[in-house]
Amino acid sequence: MxxxxxxxxxxxxxxxxxxxxxxxxxxxxxxxxxxxxxxxxxxxxxxxxxxxxxxxxxxxxxxxxxxxxxxxxxxxxxxxxxxxxxxxxxxxxxxxxxxxxxxxxxxxxxxxxxxxxxxxxxxxxxxxxxxxxxxxxxxxxxxxxxxxxxxxxxxxxxxxxxxxxxxxxxxxxxxxxxxxxxxxxxxxxxxxxxxxxxxxxxxxxxxxxxxxxxxxxxxxxxxxxxxxxxxxxxxxxxxxxxxxxxxxxxxxxxxTAKAEADAQAFAAAVGCADEATAVECLRALPVKTLLDVAKARGLQWGPVSGGDKVLPLTPATAIARGRFNRVPVLHGSTLDEMRLYVSLLNPLPITAERYEGLVRSTYGDKADQVLARYPVGNYPEPRIALAAVATDHGNVISTCEHVKAFDLFRDAGVPVYAYQFADRTAPPLVNVPGFDEGAEHATELSFLFPNMLGALNDEQQRLSDAMVGYWTSFARRGRPAAQDAPAWAAYRSNGDVLSLGIGAGGIHTTDTAQQSNCAFWKGLGPVPPVALS
Missing domain, CATH: 3.40.50.1820 (Alpha/Beta hydrolase fold, catalytic domain)
Incomplete structure (x- = not known):
């Protein structure tokens, strides 16, 4: 020593x-x-x-x-x-x-x-x-x-x-x-x-x-x-x-093209447009300037794919082609992912007419089909209807997009265990007065990391115990299992998703593709995510 x-x-x-x-x-x-x-x-x-x-x-x-x-x-x-x-x-x-x-x-x-x-x-x-x-x-x-x-x-x-x-x-x-x-x-x-x-x-x-x-x-x-x-x-x-x-x-x-175009526009916005000196100029800028300009421009950040040895293919393409790190995967989402974003963009209630207008402005001649599938009267309020449309289809955290991922991994031949967190009484990430956040984005975190978003009651603690058991047993052996909790089978078809909820029978298998109308959305063809405000 x-x-x-x-x-x-x-x-x-x-x-x-x-x-x-x-x-x-x-x-x-x-x-x-x-x-x-x-x-x-x-x-x-x-x-x-x-x-x-x-x-x-x-x-x-x-x-x-x-x-x-x-x-x-x-x-x-x-x-x-x-x-x-x-x-x-x-x-x-x-x-x-x-x-x-x-x-x-x-x-x-x-x-x-x-x-x-x-x-x-x-x-x-x-x-x-x-x-x-x-x-x-x-x-x-x-x-x-x-x-x-x-x-x-x-x-x-x-x-x-x-x-x-x-x-x-x-x-x-x-x-x-x-x-x-x-x-x-x-x-x-x-x-x-x-x-x-x-x-x-x-x-x-x-x-x-x-x-x-x-x-x-x-x-x-x-x-x-x-x-x-x-x-x-x-x-x-x-x-x-x-x-x-x-x-x-x-x-x-x-x-790559999008990332480079955004970066060059960002460099110009902070006064570093000259290609010859851009890097030196950018490295000399105060951190606060970089943060403020990025926020003002509303830029999105994350991995860049294409043409290099770090991420040559998108994950979806890499998995489909078998060119990925072949490991068992546990993959899932929450029941009401997009309620978080709908409530943040609409902190006050919206009218049924406003909901219909957002659907029509997004889907055009296909809007009648969407409104028939998601009639506003089926939901406690129009914001919840809007969140249901957004949660089911069209964005990176939507249920149907997750079903695509389950299918990709299954078809690639690696074990995949699919879940949907479904406790609508879980502590929310953001509490918007007068709005039912449900099982919105991030609500599962308190069940893995104590008091992350708030304290849990006795029923929720039991679900937390099961989730910690599932997550850590998967980490240990590649198969999720938990004491006094239902068995969790690998994903083979749409009905093999484990719903994680509270109370007797709260943990059970479910068909998220059916519940989220994924066949309906696929039948509409390429359509954008619904406008949220």
């Missing part, structure tokens, strides 16, 4: 008890004590408590600042002394948004957090690596409390920060130069996530995890990114299973 580490350990023993991570089968430490783990870059000090060990703010890559802005993640520097990992480090640069009050101007943000069971048994634990949602513009790994997945499910859970917005997903062609010339610009956030997976491969055994049994999972934008890594050659071998929540792997990604 190096002398600086010995000195650090002796100093720590004078002020607080600690336990060095021991061999499998050993208890780590009583609650409230420090726990040391040695990584490939140095030793970290976490804390034990409430049946789990927690290590926060561990760097998995160098700070992407200065000339490393819009570069693939580079190795993190080593540290000579024990690093305090008892608190999270900065979230990646972002402005506060819907459901995410976090605000940060910090580019030094490539950190991850590790939660483990307090007691290490004789088996190495399955590893679950979490990619947070937030439209690839907001959020951080530290806000997700992974204690239940670790304590009840026996998993080692890693929650990851990755570059957001323009800093993570700007696809300017001028960035493809030098050593980065074979990497499509615009996938820096995706490459951050893959760098975190490589950190896991090198280090997770020291935390009690199995580097050969890693599940990549994410929700919303994090699920979008997980789909991209399923299709990414540069992610090959970095994970062995995937859980995709509320974003269809059948959905399209940004194209």
């Amino acid at each position: 190096r002398r600086p580490l010995l000195v650090a350990l002796s100093l720590m023993s004078a002020v607080a008890p600690f336990a060095v991570a021991g061999p499998a089968g050993a208890d780590t430490a009583p609650d409230g004590t420090s726990v040391l783990v040695r990584t490939d870059k140095g030793t970290v000090r976490g804390e034990a408590g409430a049946g789990r060990r927690l290590f926060q703010g561990i760097p998995f890559a160098a700070a992407p600042v200065g000339n490393l802005r819009w570069r693939p993640p580079q190795p993190a520097p080593a540290w000579p002394d024990v690093r305090d990992a008892t608190f999270p480090r900065s979230a990646c640069a972002q402005l506060p948004g819907v459901g995410s009050p976090t605000s940060s101007l910090d580019e030094d943000c490539l950190y991850l957090n590790v939660t483990t069971p307090a007691r290490r048994d004789l088996r190495k634990a399955p590893v679950m690596v979490w990619l947070h949602g937030g439209s690839n513009t907001s959020g951080s790994g530290a806000v997700y409390n992974a204690s239940k997945l670790a304590v009840n499910g026996g998993a080692v859970v890693v929650t990851v920060n990755y570059r957001l917005g323009a800093l993570g997903w700007l696809g300017h062609p001028g960035l493809e130069s030098g050593p980065d010339r074979d990497l499509q610009a615009g996938n820096y956030g995706l490459l951050d996530q893959q760098a975190a997976l490589r950190w896991v491969r090198r280090n997770i055994q020291a935390f009690g995890g199995d580097a050969d049994n890693v599940t990549l999972f994410g929700e919303s934008a994090g699920a979008n990114d997980a789909c991209a890594s399923i299709a990414s050659p540069t992610a090959a071998g970095l994970f062995h299973k995937a859980i995709v929540q509320s974003y269809s792997c059948a959905a399209p990604t940004r194209t």
Whole structure:
């Protein structure tokens, strides 16, 4: 052991008890004590408590600042002394948004957090690596409390920060130069996530995890990114299973042409239009300028496909052609995904006439068929009718788009387990007065991460127990199973979707394709998603 580490350990023993991570089968430490783990870059000090060990703010890559802005993640520097990992480090640069009050101007943000069971048994634990949602513009790994997945499910859970917005997903062609010339610009956030997976491969055994049994999972934008890594050659071998929540792997990604056009327009908007000096100009700009202009322009961010070794094909195309990372998949959505967006865009009630007008302006001569299938009188109010149309068809989180993904994976010959979260009393992401949020987008999160959106009642806690059991058993063995909960069969046909609801019989198989009128929508031919306001 190096002398600086010995000195650090002796100093720590004078002020607080600690336990060095021991061999499998050993208890780590009583609650409230420090726990040391040695990584490939140095030793970290976490804390034990409430049946789990927690290590926060561990760097998995160098700070992407200065000339490393819009570069693939580079190795993190080593540290000579024990690093305090008892608190999270900065979230990646972002402005506060819907459901995410976090605000940060910090580019030094490539950190991850590790939660483990307090007691290490004789088996190495399955590893679950979490990619947070937030439209690839907001959020951080530290806000997700992974204690239940670790304590009840026996998993080692890693929650990851990755570059957001323009800093993570700007696809300017001028960035493809030098050593980065074979990497499509615009996938820096995706490459951050893959760098975190490589950190896991090198280090997770020291935390009690199995580097050969890693599940990549994410929700919303994090699920979008997980789909991209399923299709990414540069992610090959970095994970062995995937859980995709509320974003269809059948959905399209940004194209190279679209990403480059948006980036060049963005560069012009911030005063960096000259192609010869654009990259130097962009790298010199304050973070706040980049965030403000991106928000003002309403740009969408996420993986870019086409023509490079990171994401040469869209996930849908890669899966259909068999050119993807062949791992078992657990994939699903919520019953009322689009109620979130309808309520945010229409915080006050709309009239039946307004609903009909939105349908007619979207579907033209096919509107009568849509209105006959979704008559406003069948719903508590017109906003709920509008959300039903949007949830069933036409966007990246719609039910029918998820059914396409289930079919893609099944036809590709990999195990896929399909679900739909259906508790309409779950705590919502945003509570709009006078509106029934139902099982809107993100409502399943509180059932995996305690108190994420609000407290659960007794019935909901039982559903949470089942979901944690399903998710962590899938991570362990590739087959979801939970104590005192129904068996979950692999998806073979439309009726093999597991509905996750509360109460007696709340967990049961269902046919989401039939419930969401997917045959009807397919019969209409190519039609756009309904206008939401």
